[in-house]
Amino acid sequence: MRQSQLFMPTLREVPADADVKSHQLLLRAGFIRQNAAGIYSFLPLGKKVLHKIENIVREEMNRAGSQEMMMPALQLAELWQESGRWYSYGPELMRLKDRHERDFALGATHEEVITSIIRDEVKSYKKLPLNLYQIQTKFRDEKRPRFGLLRGREFIMKDAYSFHDKQESLDETYEAMKNAYSAIFSRCGLNFRAVLADSGAIGGKDNHEFMVLSDIGEDLIAYSNESDFAANIEMAPVLLEVKSSSESLLELEKVATEQAKTIEEVSGFLNVSSSKIIKSLLYMADGQPVLVLVRGDHEVNEIKLKNELSATDVALASVEDTKKWLNTEPGSIGPVSVSEEVKIIADQAVPYMVNAVCGANESGYHFLNVNPKRDFEYSQSADIRFVVEGDKSPDGKGTIVFAKGIEVGHVFKLGKVYSEPMKAAYLDENGKNQIMSMGCYGIGVSRTLAAVAEENNDDKGLIWPLSLTPFDVHLIAVNSKNAEQAALSDELYDLIKNDGFDCLYDDRPERAGVKFADSDLIGLPIRVMVGKRASEGIVEVKIRKSGESFEVPVSDLSSFIKQEWDKLKN
Amino acid sequence: MRQSQLFMPTLREVPADADVKSHQLLLRAGFIRQNAAGIYSFLPLGKKVLHKIENIVREEMNRAGSQEMMMPALQLAELWQESGRWYSYGPELMRLKDRHERDFALGATHEEVITSIIRDEVKSYKKLPLNLYQIQTKFRDEKRPRFGLLRGREFIMKDAYSFHDKQESLDETYEAMKNAYSAIFSRCGLNFRAVLADSGAIGGKDNHEFMVLSDIGEDLIAYSNESDFAANIEMAPVLLEVKSSSESLLELEKVATEQAKTIEEVSGFLNVSSSKIIKSLLYMADGQPVLVLVRGDHEVNEIKLKNELSATDVALASVEDTKKWLNTEPGSIGPVSVSEEVKIIADQAVPYMVNAVCGANESGYHFLNVNPKRDFEYSQSADIRFVVEGDKSPDGKGTIVFAKGIEVGHVFKLGKVYSEPMKAAYLDENGKNQIMSMGCYGIGVSRTLAAVAEENNDDKGLIWPLSLTPFDVHLIAVNSKNAEQAALSDELYDLIKNDGFDCLYDDRPERAGVKFADSDLIGLPIRVMVGKRASEGIVEVKIRKSGESFEVPVSDLSSFIKQEWDKLKN
The missing domain is CATH 3.30.930.10 (Bira Bifunctional Protein; Domain 2)
Structure with missing residues (x-):
């Protein structure tokens, strides 16, 4: 056109x-x-x-x-x-x-x-x-x-x-x-x-x-x-990755942790990696208290938790409920010596933790060397956390991003x-x-x-894939007022169309700069420019995506376009 | 499909x-x-x-x-x-x-x-x-x-x-x-x-x-x-067709026409053709009286009249207005001796009427031998009637239907x-x-x-033109439960598709009667029926439009369909 x-x-x-x-x-x-x-x-x-x-x-x-x-x-x-x-x-x-x-x-x-x-x-x-x-x-x-x-x-x-x-x-x-x-x-x-x-x-x-x-x-x-x-x-x-530990179980020990409450603070205060800390959160599930345990470097996924508990409503417990059921404040809670009325659910990674850290259910104190089963029981263990980048993909192939x-x-x-x-x-x-x-x-x-x-563009404009481009080839008469350029452009327009390409032919009496800017903007895959070397029978071909540019004799243009089109296909 | x-x-x-x-x-x-x-x-x-x-x-x-x-x-x-x-x-x-x-x-x-x-x-x-x-x-x-x-x-x-x-x-x-x-x-x-x-x-x-x-x-x-x-x-x-008359003008004569008022009644009473009567209708055009004349076998076209008078509103005059301007009742009005305040417009055919009949502006009387120009004047004559079937086409070619x-x-x-x-x-x-x-x-x-x-159907159903048919060929396995018929149908389905025809293949386990009725109803151009003679390698081909039916050996089917398709094209 x-x-x-x-x-x-x-x-x-x-x-x-x-x-x-x-x-x-x-x-x-x-x-x-x-x-x-x-x-x-x-x-x-x-x-x-x-x-x-x-x-x-x-x-x-x-x-x-x-x-x-x-x-x-x-x-x-x-x-x-x-x-x-x-x-x-x-x-x-x-x-x-x-x-x-x-x-x-x-x-x-x-x-x-x-x-x-x-x-x-x-x-x-x-x-x-x-x-x-x-x-x-x-x-x-x-x-x-x-x-x-x-x-x-x-x-x-x-x-x-x-x-x-x-x-x-x-x-x-x-x-x-x-x-x-x-x-x-x-x-x-x-x-x-x-x-x-x-x-x-x-x-x-x-x-x-x-x-x-x-x-x-x-x-x-x-x-x-x-x-x-x-x-x-x-x-x-989350795919459970079990790394068997050779560490021997140490004795449970209660330590003062002063104002350290968050995982980050406790990790810093005790100089242990967050992955060694059992993050303990009290939830109310349909009105019943549930203590939820995940590793300190993980986050509870409440959708998974809800599904696992078959509950219709789960929410973090209030300060009052925490006092009522654990007799302490949020920030130092943990699974050791918890009333049997409180159900404990552990993320599937927790049972494999050795000599871990957790809150002591006493303000300002944590336990060291906590070991599941030895120091506390839980009623179920399941996948209840969010994936994180770096996790192994659940299908076993590759890493999660x-x-x-x-x-x-x-x-x-x-x-x-x-x-x-x-x-x-x-x-x-x-x-x-x-x-x-x-x-x-x-x-x-x-x-x-x-x-x-959104996916196919650069600073200058759009870059259409071959399958969706509004036209295949953008033919530009660089200076339409130049009779030689105009005549050659007219000729090439027919040539390109006859080769089966849907060709947009910029025959407007506009400045070259305007034409090139518009051409970059609309982003057709292949551009053919008929300019000063028209008299020598040479045109310039530019590939929108790569920015590559070629001087091509008119006699080769037909095969050159086909070749570049096929390259872009792959 | x-x-x-x-x-x-x-x-x-x-x-x-x-x-x-x-x-x-x-x-x-x-x-x-x-x-x-x-x-x-x-x-x-x-x-x-x-x-x-x-x-x-x-x-x-x-x-x-x-x-x-x-x-x-x-x-x-x-x-x-x-x-x-x-x-x-x-x-x-x-x-x-x-x-x-x-x-x-x-x-x-x-x-x-x-x-x-x-x-x-x-x-x-x-x-x-x-x-x-x-x-x-x-x-x-x-x-x-x-x-x-x-x-x-x-x-x-x-x-x-x-x-x-x-x-x-x-x-x-x-x-x-x-x-x-x-x-x-x-x-x-x-x-x-x-x-x-x-x-x-x-x-x-x-x-x-x-x-x-x-x-x-x-x-x-x-x-x-x-x-x-x-x-x-x-x-x-309307194309004006002038037939010059050799009749000599007779003397104007007033006759009693009793109760005859409509064109039909006057024509019957006086035993003259309606085309010899001047139909005279008083209109009010933007408040002004206009006497409109057309031949008795013609009808006034108010759109043309309005355009011709450049009026914004034209309507038949009331009985009161008729009395006021013509001093008589509708049914016996005419153009002879009409007050100059009443404009007269004649259809283009009226000036060519000779020894015509018209109302005498006196209840129960008509004039015989009325001749335009001699017996009355009109201010303009123009095309102000509806075409009728049998009129010559305005482009001079053929007759109006x-x-x-x-x-x-x-x-x-x-x-x-x-x-x-x-x-x-x-x-x-x-x-x-x-x-x-x-x-x-x-x-x-x-x-x-x-x-x-609406245009393409018969008692049995639709009949699609080739350009719009939902499928080109209707292939019917007459008895899908017969293994031989089913196998041959499957084979022909591939054959017809490979020949480039969009084929609907009735492979349903329905009775033949149901299949044929449905086929007639949806109206695909060509039907191929694989029935009892499948064992002999013979199928029946039916053309929906003409109803023609042919027994075709399977070996000829491909070329036969192409030939019938091409025939239907023309």
């Missing part, structure tokens, strides 16, 4: 209200414009990238056996009342009335609509499983829309829903969707992880978020530096959360009525665009 | 609330489902057809130089207040408030949004013209949604907007869009006309509706049976209707501030799907 005809309004200045790189660059390079807070238009360059993402999503979803359909944005309130979300969703769900005063929701997601369709149409196990998807505009009235396309109020999502009679069938589809998502995000050139996530109130263990590693991410994830293990920081299990992530996808086994209240039932092989199981699978399509932009 | 896995819920019964063929068949064949009044989901087959229409639209729009973009559905009320449509649009515009109580409209169309973008980004004539389009969901709260996708409340539209500095540039783009639309609807296999339409309050002559000829259409159009002339019935000009039409597209020169109030200005070559001119160009994408279904 000739750039003189393209609607691509670029900006020199960084827009004041854009605080992340992707937002700034997508605005500056003329890919998007804001129409209202959290609401954007995709200009032609942005729309082209969006199309490419959508096509990748479509290809991989179809390949995985999902069927495309399209549901409406206007959804009857009655459906949301059936699922209960009309009441629980809060102000993020946009609501309106039609001319007959009937209540509608603007689709934030489509579980209710798809479940209502399937329950009406599918009556027998013979028609299951089903996996259906759509690529569609969603509406969520975020309290604080920000980061441009990353957290908007109107955005494009691919959402898929599957329906099953058997658990194995759901498991199979879940795996197929996970694989499809990996293929999709790989093809988009993203550095992502499938992260094990908390299932929250819904329960169930199969819940993965696809996270692009990024400093501006709002979630913290723990992943292996050598395998594909990754989990939300709250969910990451932390990173922030942008969520671009989510796969989730819903089970019967929607099908039960909405009565999506089928007849099984024995003619018995059964409730369907469901899975749901989402991709933030417009968010993926922003995530790619 | 294997039909056992496809979500394609077919219905045997005609749904009670579906009153047109396309709506019934799209529901019955499992292409769509209703979610609320005027709100539909596209199931997988429907979505596939929708995709094909969208791709045709996209290809032709891109070819015509329009650039794809994507604007939001949520639109700030402020923009609609600037254009004035917030107040004038009425309850069809769906409105809502966000969590901060800010007013939004749900996009019914996008003139305001695109104009706000362009006025912010385009400041110079150098950046004009621009032509931008999107394929997007629109919301209009129709009072009476009906006919399924033909008149819905949420629907898919392609809308394009162009911006210009010069009238010739707008003219050029308008022509390009008209041509693109013809290409689009031709590729969709529709029998359509580009119909000259009334510009209403906006004015301007360039306004065409693309109408698919159909008995269920809500608009009446007049078109030539031999050329591409077509116009809305209100707009169609009437048909009903479904509007599937619309091209319109907006001029400055939006750019003026919204202040979309640019600097011209002389540095002078000017308001841009605009055009807008819409296609009902989901409506086009319904129009194609």
Whole structure:
């Protein structure tokens, strides 16, 4: 396309209200414009990238056996009342009335609509499983829309829903969707992880978020530096590493520790490593006292603790409760000689501690040479701490590192959360009525665009991966007013197009500096500049990503571009 | 795709609330489902057809130089207040408030949004013209949604907007869009006309509706049976056909006509053809009396009359006004001896009438042998009647016939209707501030799907044109439980796919009758049935449109399908 005809309004200045790189660059390079807070238009360059993402999503979803359909944005309130979300969703769900005063929701997601369709149409196990998807505009009235396309109020999502009679069938589809998502995000050139996530109130263990590693991410994830293990920081299990100790058990000894209360203070005062200290915390779990023990260099993970205790509510005990149950103040508590009414739970690492330090349940005193089992009992030991960087990966491969992530996808086994209240039932092989199981699978399509932009840029602008670039080659007539350059550029425009590359041809009567700056900003992979050496039949080729630059005779240009394109592919 | 896995819920019964063929068949064949009044989901087959229409639209729009973009559905009320449509649009515009109580409209169309973008980004004539389009969901709260996708409340539209500095540039783009639309609807296999339409309050002559000829259409159009002339019935000009008469003028004669008042009664009473009678109607045009004359077999077109008189309001005169100005009652009025205060306007055919009949402005009497100019004067003569079937086409080619039409597209020169109030200005070559001119160009994408279904069906179901068919070939294992038939079907499924055809393979364990009925219903162009003669290597091929059926040896199947496909192309 000739750039003189393209609607691509670029900006020199960084827009004041854009605080992340992707937002700034997508605005500056003329890919998007804001129409209202959290609401954007995709200009032609942005729309082209969006199309490419959508096509990748479509290809991989179809390949995985999902069927495309399209549901409406206007959804009857009655459906949301059936699922209960009309009441629980809060102000993020946009609501309106039609001319007959009937209540509608603007689709934030489509579980209710798809479940209502399937329950009406599918009556027998013979028609299951089903996996259906759509690529569609969603509406969520975020309290604080920000980061441009990353957290908007109107955005494009691919959402898929599957329906099953058997658990194995759901498991199979879940795996197929996970694989499809990996293929999709790989093809988009993203550095992502499938992260094990908390299932929250819904329960169930199969819940993965696809996270692009990024400093501006709002979630913290723990992943292996050598395998594909990754989990939300709250969910990451800890692999127990037992180092057998040759130390002989010394005699229990009570020492005065003055004002030293925190692990750091005690460690300094007694000159012992924090890993030798038993951190003891009194919790109240559903009203009962529980003394929780972890190593001094570890932190209690309350989600794991709660799950391990099968409690609905756990919280640190108050000063009063600590006095009541341990007869001392926080800061010098420990597991030795504790009333039997106080349950003791130890992190799985604690039983392996030898000659450790702990509070003496007496203000200003600690015990030295504390040894589990000899000096105190505990009712259970389990993984109840947060992973830390440097832990061994739970799959045994590599070491845990932390990173922030942008969520671009989510796969989730819903089970019967929607099908039960909405009565999506089928007849099984024995003619018995059964409730369907469901899975749901989402991709933030417009968010993926922003995530790619966030990951692929430099000081000068965007750097598109081949799979998503709005155009393949940027041909620039350095001085369009020079007849020789213009003529050669016109000729090369046809040549490049005929070679099958989508070519943007900067034929504008602008200064070279403006053209080069715009070209860097929009970030097409390969740039061909027709300049002063046009008369000699020589052009300059520049690779956006590496910055490498080559003088290429016109006769070699065709093969040179192909060669560089293939190099960039790998 | 294997039909056992496809979500394609077919219905045997005609749904009670579906009153047109396309709506019934799209529901019955499992292409769509209703979610609320005027709100539909596209199931997988429907979505596939929708995709094909969208791709045709996209290809032709891109070819015509329009650039794809994507604007939001949520639109700030402020923009609609600037254009004035917030107040004038009425309850069809769906409105809502966000969590901060800010007013939004749900996009019914996008003139305001695109104009706000362009006025912010385009400041110079150098950046004009621009032509931008999107394929997007629109919301209009129709009072009476009906006919399924033909008149819905949420629907898919392609809308394009162009911006210009010069009238010739707008003219050029308008022509390009008209041509693109013809290409689009031709590729969709529709029998359509580009119909000259009334510009209403906006004015301007360039306004065409693309109408698919159909008995269920809500608009009446007049078109030539031999050329591409077509116009809305209100707009169609009449070509004056002068037949010189050799009759000699007879003497004016007043006759009693008793109770005969209407043209029919007078024609019967006097035994003269209605084309010999001057129909005289007294109108009040902006408060002034105007006697309007047309031939007895013609009808006054009030839009033409209004335009011809440059009046803002014309209406038939009351009995009182008739008495006041003509001193008689309606039913016997005529142009002879009328007060000079009453303006007389004659249809262009009237001056050529010879020895005509008209009312005598005296109850119960008419004149015979009335001759214009000799017996009465008129201040102007013009085309002020409706066309009738049998009129010569205004372009001189063929004869006018009437048909009903479904509007599937619309091209319109907006001029400055939006750019003026919204202040979309640019600097011209002389540095002078000017308001841009605009055009807008819409296609009902989901409506086009319904129009194609409405036009292509028979008693048994849909009949898809090649360009839009959800699958190309329907392969049916007549008895899937027969091992030989199943094995051959599997083999042919691969063969057909490898030949590049998108094949739907009915591998379901259903009765043959059910399979054939479903196949007729969804209407794929070519059907291959693997039945009893599978053992002899013979299958049956049926052409959906013609109903022709052939026994084909498996070895010839590949070339046979290609040959029939090519035949269907032409």
